[in-house]
Amino acid sequence: MKTVLPDRQKTIVQWVSQATGINTLGVKIRLQGNDLHILCEAIECPQRWQTLSDLLKALQQTDLEALKNSDGSEQPSIYQVFVYGRKKAVKRPEWCHRVYLNQLDRHLEQVNVALLLDAKRTQHTTGAIIVSNESLAKKGDPEAIARYLSETLSSLGIGVRVKVKNQDNNNNKNRLWILCKSSYSPDPSIIAEPVAQKLRHLKLAGYQDAVIVCHVQGEPKPDWMLRIDLTPTEVMLKDWARWGDVQAIASYLNEKLADKIKVTTSLNESTLHVFCTNVRSNGETAPRRGLCIKEVGACLNDIAPQGITAATIYGQVSTDAEPAWIDWLTLPASYHPALSIPTIELASNGDEPALVFLLERLLNSDLYWRLKTGGMRVLLLRKGDLMHVMCDAAVSPDRKQVTTQVVKLLRQLKMPGILGVRVYGRRAGNKEASWHYGVDFAARQRYVPEPAPEFAATSSYVRELLPPTDEPVLRQDLTSDEVQTFVKQAVQNWGISARKLLLATQLFKDKEDANSAPNGRAKSNASALVWATVGLLLTLQTDWVLNKFSQQPVPTLTTSQVPQTPNPNDVNASFTADTAPKENQAFNASAFTQTTGSEISRSPSGTATAILLAARTQSPTFNARQLDEQLALYRQRLQKNGGQPPDILIIGSSRALRGVDPVALSKALATQGYRNLDVFNFGINGATAQVVNFILRKVLEPSELPKLIIWADGARAFNSGREDTTFRSIAASPGYKQAIEKSIARGDTDTAQETKSKTKSNDQRKNSYQAANDWLNEKLGSLSGAYQNRNQLKAVLGAKLDALTGVDKNKASSNQINGKDAEEPVQSVDFDGFLPLSIRFDPSVYYQKHSKVSGSYDNDYKGFLLGGDQDLALQEILKFTQSQKISLVFANMPLTSEYLDPVRTQFEQLFQQYMIQTASERSxxxxxxxxxxxxxxxxxFSDPSHLNRYGAYEVSNKLAKDPMIPWINKK
Structure with a gap:
């Protein structure tokens, strides 16, 4: 079968053939990571040194990168070339030679000598001409480090590029960025420890850590990140020696005194025994007493080991059992009381640095392995009566081994005030933990949530290392200046057209024409009087006609058109005929249907019941249909449960309404041991922090609230820079006024003060002109017959208009979702308040019907401000829930990568920091x-920023398994 080579490979093959004179059929190449492999074969094996000479001369005159990227695709840089020679039909090459492209001159010198002298002797005598990549990399040159790492990674098909970034303008805090590019996503555990060993072996000065970023070719974002600790070996040893670790003290002393003395150590109570032998005499003679006392004493005084008050120094001959001499030293712990306390006692009293050392020493039992790879690092965070322990390493720590050791140590320490521990494990460089484990040492109150610890990410954002990508725009041929010019011209045209239309009615006259004509002012006044008289007569006549028209009976629906009204006391029985969604099974990520056959038993549609209950209630409307209906459903749930509120309340905007499934959450919690929990979804389209604050504090009574509220939403609900149309509409409703009055009646002093302040402000704003205007409207309204019968008139005109247009109001209103006409079949909320959408987001189909708007033009992020009214609402909610002993959990809901462009991502990161800060301040x-x-x-997802029922199922399961959420355990 004939193999067709890519154009890039054809070009390199032809170049090699021209350089060496070998037929193209005898040349094969392969690009693997940063290595280029060239195989040369012929009937007789090509001569090694002549072939290399030809290739090296050609390499000096050729831009290999241009040949490699000739097809326009971006490939990893080539650092070294492997050249092989063999006979045709022979599997193994007869010779192989590695060429470093940064040392072509030295290679050519070696080859030229080899052509003159015997090859074997030349290899031995000229081998030192080529400087290894390791030697160059130890100097800290980024390109040399990349070549050094490529020796290991290129065999895995991984290309390497290295960059150095200075942290805070500090020469001792450089960060090494390593970008790994490949055609696949390699397992981090395969490359983590080998690369860590190679980097730490270099003993680079001035680097605090290295960040490896794995990037699959063609993907817009990196696949994973890994952090490697580059803290020098000497610093690591001294840090542990400081806490009195005997092995670390010995290793540190040997590191410092490597060319003079070799030591071994042991510890007896608070005395350190140091045995010294002479390095220069290979232990045949004892080292000098004065030298040992001076050097060892200086090191031990510099370390000042915790809990070690004295040291005994022995001068020893390796062949003798008895020491040649003995001397004694007093250490800083003998005269500094703070240093005399043993490390384990400090940790038992709550000293966190001492506890960090004990945990790290416990988890890094092999000291030398820690020095080679960086080992496992421990981060602590104490919150209340819980100790949170984060363990990270180049390879994600083993859960069973780590948790067993950590829990056992903390039990033994019996730290005061610590009643439990939460242990987490992650790969170094990640922010989120890959696993977590928790245990309580004693009974704890659970009505107050356990704040989730936020351990800082160990590496900065990686976009600076990746090639820049242009942000997509709506139209490449339309600039913002052109848009502004177009809008300005359109407004001017509209103004001219409106002016012409008004002049055509002859009710208006051009100002310039009127003033320029003789006696224009007199004529204008006369015309105004005539037209005012005509207008008054026309108004009286219109009022008389409309009054007569309002006396007509309002058309009513026939009996067959009136829906059957079910008994509100038996809601479930009333709607047994409603068709529930067919896809009522549990879903997974692959087939979306569990093979176990487990199903979610979902209640039928509750929308019709909510509409009926909302219509029959005596409470005034909130000018928000969905709030009226959700409240009616919720009150019906309370009545059904004898006034007992649900155990868990989901609240928020449409992201909550569609994103958290109460049935799935309840079932998932049952598997975690929290059985028979009642969950209700009170999601409202467009709800902001102000809306949620109003519902929790004003609409619902304190007795109607559960002990756990999950607020599911995102950054848009806290943006005070955009206009809050939802809350503004609610605030103008009669329901809002009644809710405020009820809140004041039940003794809410905050509400009373707010209302008094607003009333005073409104009174100041109202002037005499407004009072006169109100009086005039009242008097004229009493004289008008049509005004007195305005409700009947509105009903008659509406019925006539519907009859003419053929529009069914009930049908039209049911086709509104989120204020937009639904393009899919309408689905209704169930009796738990949840909206289960089965639509699956397909970008290729979705963007044919909807415009793709970038974050720069998204109104949800307009004037993005995490403060103002929404922040005040959040603070009021936090204060209220704390006073009522209600646990509050905010879940930042998932978004698609289609939605998270660079602008939105930046805002989302600001929002995350804002919420983390808020959570740290509120227990x-x-x-x-x-x-x-x-x-x-x-x-x-059903669209770029909203989940469908399948995503809601996954989120509900994720929340149920979250150990940080204080779920209620029913007794």
Missing amino acids: HFVFRDLGLLFPQKNDF
């Missing part, structure tokens, strides 16, 4: 970030 508030839970799984 009863938990923030869980699910924004990047599954950004690439479009099948879990």
Whole structure:
């Protein structure tokens, strides 16, 4: 079968053939990582040194990168070339030679000598001409480090590029960035420890750590990140020796005194025994007493080991059992009381640095392995009566081994005030933990949530290392200046057209024409009087006609058109005929249907019941249909449960309404041991922090609230820079006024003060002109017959208009979702308030019907401001829930990668920092970030920023398994 080579390979093959004179059929190449492999074969094996000479001369005159990228695709840089020679039909090459492209002159010198002298002797005598990549890399040159690492990674098909970034303008805090490019995503555990060993072996000065970023070719974002600790060996040893670790003290002394003395150590109570032998005499003679006392004493005084008060120094001959001499030293712990306390006692009293050392020493039992790879690092965070322990390493720590050791140590220490421990494990460089484990040492109160610890990410954002990508725009041929010019011209045209239309009615006259004509002012006044008289007569006549028209009976629906009204006391029985969604099974990420056959038993549609209950209630409307209906459903749930509120309340905007499934959450919690929990979804389209604050504090009574609220939403709900149309509409409603009055009646002093302040402000704004205007409207309204019968008139005109246009109001209103006409079949909320959408987001189809708007033009992020009214609402919610002993959990809901462009990503990061800061200040508030839970799984979304029922199922399961959420355990 004939193999067709890519154009790039054809070009390199032809170049090699021209350089060496070998037929193209005898040349084969392969680009692997940063290595180029060239195989030369012929009937007789090509001569090694002549072939290399030809290739080296050609390499000096050729831009190999241009040949490699001739097809326009970006490939990793070539650092070294492997050249092989063999006979045809022979599997193994007869010779192989490595060429470093940064040392072509030295290679050519070696080859020229080899052509004159015997090859074997030349190899031995001229081998030192070529400087190894390791020697060059130890000097800290980024390109040399990249070549050094490529020796290991290129065999895995991984290309390497290295960059150095200075941290805070400090020469001792450089960070090494390593970008690995490949055609696949390598397992981090395969390359983590080998690369860590190679980097630490270099003993680079001035580098605090290295960050490896794995990037699959063609993907817009990096696949994973890995952090490697480059803290020098000497610093690591001294840090542990400081806490009195005997092995670390011995290793540190040997590191410092390597060319003079070799030591071994042991510890007896608070005395350190140091045995010294002479390095220069290979232990045949004892080292000099004065030298040992001076050098060892200086090191031990510099270390000042914790809990070690004295040292005994022995001068020893390796062949003798008895020491040649003995001397004694007093250490800083003998005269500094703070240093005399043993490390384990400090940790038992709550000293966190001492506890960090004990945990790290416990988890890094092999000291030399820690020095080679960086080992496992421990981060601590104490929150209340819990100790949170984060363990990270180049390879994610083993859960069973780590948790067993950590829990056992903390039990033994019996730290005061610590009643439990939460252990986490992650790969170094990640922010989120890959696993977590928790245990309580004693009974704890659970009505107050356990704040989630936020351990800082160990590496900065990686965009600076990746090639820049242009932000997509709506139209490449339309600039913002052109848009502004177009809008300005359109407004001017509209103004001219309106002016002409008004002049055509002859009710208006051009000002310039009127003033320029003789006696223009007199004529204008006369015309105004005539037209005013005509207008008054026309108004009286219109009022008389409309009054007569309003006396007509309002058309009513026939009996067959009136829907059957079910008994509100038996809601479930009333709607047994409603068809529930057919896809009522549990879903997974692959087939979306569990093979176990487990199903979610979903209640039928509750929308019709909500509409009926909202219509029959005596409460005034909130000018928000969905709020009226959700409140009616919720009150019906309370009545059904004898006034007992649900155990868990989901609240928020449409992201909550579609994103958290109460049934799935309840079932998932049952598997975690929290059985028979009642969950209700009170999601409202467009709800902001102000809306949620109003519902929790004003609409619902304190007795109607559960002990756990999950607020599911995102950054848009806290943007005070955009206009809050939802809350503004609610605030203008009669329902809002009644809710405020009820809140004041039940003794809400905050509400009373707010209302008094607003009333005073409104009174100041109202002037005499407005009072006169109100009086005039009242008097004229009493004289008008049509005004007195305005409700009947509105009903008659509406019925006539519907009859003429053929529009069914009930049908039209049911086709509204989020204020937009639905393009898919309408689905209704169930009796738990949840909206289960089965639509699956497909970008290729979705953007044919909807415009793709970037974050720069998204109104949800307009004037992005995390403060103002929304922040005040959040603070009021936090204060209220704390006073009522209600656990509050905020879940930042998932978004797609299609939605998270660079602008939105920046705003989302600001929002995450804002919520983390808020959670750290409030012990009863938990923030869980699910924004990047599954950004690439479009099948879990109904549109770029809203989940469907499949995604809601996954989120509900994720929340149920979250150990940081204080779930209620029913007795």
